[in-house]
Structure formats: structure tokens, C-alpha cells
Amino acid sequence: MTSTDEELVARSKGGDADSFNQLILRWERPIYALAYRVIGREEDARDVCQETFLRAFRALPGFKGEAKFSSWVYRIALNLCRDWMRRQRRAPTMQMPEGVDPIEMAGEHGPVESIETLVERRELSGVVEEAMKLLPEEQRTAIILKEYHGMTFQEIADLQGCPLSTVKTRLYQGLSVLRRHLEKNGRMAPQLVKRV
């Protein structure tokens, strides 16, 4: 039977490293994805992910369970991302991952996805990354939390420490900028508006 996050947290507090490893296994990919999308660098996202769980483990005795474990870890990760960006003292650069070869990826994906579809998806992914670079950090984070992590407005407001109406405004403004950028790059034609 799969243990809940709360059960794993309780056991981790008692010194059961395996339980905490299960929590890591459960949440490392979402945390890595969040960090990558916010700061835009693969290796730094891995560092943030690692540091997030280290801090979470150290702070576990102080975790009272008032919020969900996932929300708590997300908050740690976002703070680390913010620290990282502050250190960088410049807008994060969203770079294409090194060594990504569409042909090679086509081989990995097998016959399910054609090379054309794959290349198109990679191109679109790059355009979206570029568009996200244009957004201020708050708007970008709000969109990432909403679109890729399925959080509610209230959860985003709690994480960002702002009113709920501000979250909605950030989402609207961010999406409008993205829309204009995608239109400018010819990415809003009807035939391209399909879920890939």
C-alpha cells in the first residue's frame, strides 16, 4: 500500500531515511521541472532540486504539517530559485538543453511520434521558452505554477505571498505577453494550435 505524504513525513521525522527517500522520489521530478522552468538551466535546476530536499530534511522537525508537504517543498524550491536569480543579477537565460538532437530523440521515442512532429514540438518548445524569458519573474512563476503544476489561484497566492486578485492579474498579463510573442512568431495559426 502506498503511504501518504503525511505518513512518510512522520516516519522521516523519526529518522527513517527510506521514508524521506520515498518523498524525494515522489517529488523530485516536479521540483526539478519547476526549477528548470523558473531558472532555465538544467544543471542549476538539478542543484536547486538537491538543495531543496536537503533543506527540507534539515527543516523537517519544524514542519508542523499545516500546509501540504508538496506546498512546503515548492516554497523552499521557489525561494532557492529566487536566491539563484538574485545571485545571477540578470534575467535567467532559457537555453536549449545541450546535446538534444531531434533525430536522436526520434529514435528514442520509437515510431509513435514522427520526426516532423518531434521537430515541430521542439521548435515550439524553444519558442515558448523564449517567450517566457520576456516575462517578469512574478508573472512567469504564476504561469508555471498554474499551467505546469496545476495549482489553484489560492495556492499560488500563498506561495507568492500576494492577494488572489494579484495572481489572476499576473496570469492575465503574462498570458497576453506570451500570446503576442507567439503570434509574432507565427505560432498561433489554427493548424498549429493543437495539443502536442
Add this chain to the structure above:
Amino acid sequence: MTETFQCGDNAALVGYMYGECEPAERRAMDQHLLVCPACAAEIEALGATRIQLAAWTPPEAQLGFRMVSDSAPSDIRRLAPSVVERPPRWWALSAIPAWAQAAAAAAIFAAGLSLGVWRGTAPAGPALTGTAPTGTAPTGTTAAGTVPAATVAAAPATTSANVASASDLTALEQRLRSEMASELALLRTSAASPAASQTASATEAQIMSRVRALIDESEQRQQRVLALRTAQVVRDFDSQRRVDLQNVRSIVGQMEGTTGAEIARQQQTLQYLMRVSQEK
């Protein structure tokens, strides 16, 4: 906003789009969208933008972090900072034992020193490389030859502890300093006496011949690998060509069969028509 919706209320628009609004708000928005093409178009465009966002996926990363401490979180401060272990990387230097790193560093240093001595005593570049005798295997008895041997010998001493202690490193440093001093002394002597110069030249020649032999071996190995890969590519290409030819033949055969049947059918029809026309 509960009963009506005003154009320009972007927060309400976003709430509607994400399905996070009260039922009364939703009803009001539904009614408004029926009569306001601008807001309907706005919702549609933002929805299309959201669909595009789904294409952005982070690169696959090898994660697999895990805690390496069995202590309770409250005891974690007493432990080393790196308690969340990353998956290992092939190039990670930390995987190499300390004694091995020290030995490698010493060997590189000694090799550099030997090279420096050789360069310092060489008469001229082309003359040295052109006249160096070959076939004289290094005996390890010359002064220069003892440098790597002495350096490598330091490794087993540290192997027993499996970790290079401070005293080991100090001893190694002293050893290297004394060897460096002896090398410098040799250099000075060789510059002064012709006999010593001859010895140094012989050592240089041995090093050169060894380097040449290593280069030759490497080139031969590369050539073998290249030949192997070329043969493999040719074989793959040939087999692919055969498969393609077979496919082409099969397709052509099918087409010929279809065409032949079609012609036969047409001929039959033509004959029938001619027969019928002649009967009339």
C-alpha cells in the same frame, strides 16, 4: 462580480478560463460571451496560448537523489553537509581515491620535470628529433629514469592507509623537492661536462623513442578502429541497399501485375465491343 460581467474585468476572465469561479459568475460570463465577440475572441486566444504552452517540456534529467544519512533530521546538523546524494557521474573526480589523485599528480609533475630537463639540454629541435637513436629501450638506471620510479613508489606507502595524510603529502613534497634539486644539479652538470651531456642525450633519445613508439601504437590502433568502422558502415549500407532493392522489386512486381491485369481486362472489353459492333 456575480450577476453581470463588464468588459475589461480581466481577473474574472482568467477565473472563468481556468474554471475557478463561482457558478453565478460562470453563468454571467456565459451569457456575456454570447453577445460580446471581443471577449469571446479574447478567451479563445488565451486558451490557444495555453495549449501552446504545453509544448514546453524540461529536458530529461538524471535525478535519483537520495538521503545517505540514517540519522534523524534533528541530528542532521552534526553530519557532513552533503547528505542528499546526487547520482554519480562518470567524470566525477571525487570517485577517485585521494592516494590515487596524489600519485597521478606526482607522476604528471615528474613527467613535466623530465620534459623540462630534456628541453633545457636539447641542442636544437630538428637536430634532436632527426638524429635521435631508436631501439634503445629505457633501462630505468639513468638519473632521469629514476624519477618516475621514485614517484610511483610513493603510492604503495599511502595505499595502506587508503587516504593521503598530511605527513604523507609532506613526505611526498620533500621527495619531489629533492628530486627536482637533483634534476637541476644534473642539468647544470650536463651543461658543464661533455660526458654528462652524452648521458642526458641518451636519456632524451630513450624518451623520444618511447614517445614515438606510443604514437605509432596509437595511430595503428586508430587505423584498425577506422577500418573496422568503415567495414561496418559498408556492410550496413550494402544490407540496406539489398533490402531497398527487394522492396522496389516487390513494388514494381505488384505494379506490373496490376497493370497486366488491367490491360488484359481492357483487351477483353475491346474485343467484346468489336465483336458486338461486327454482329450489328
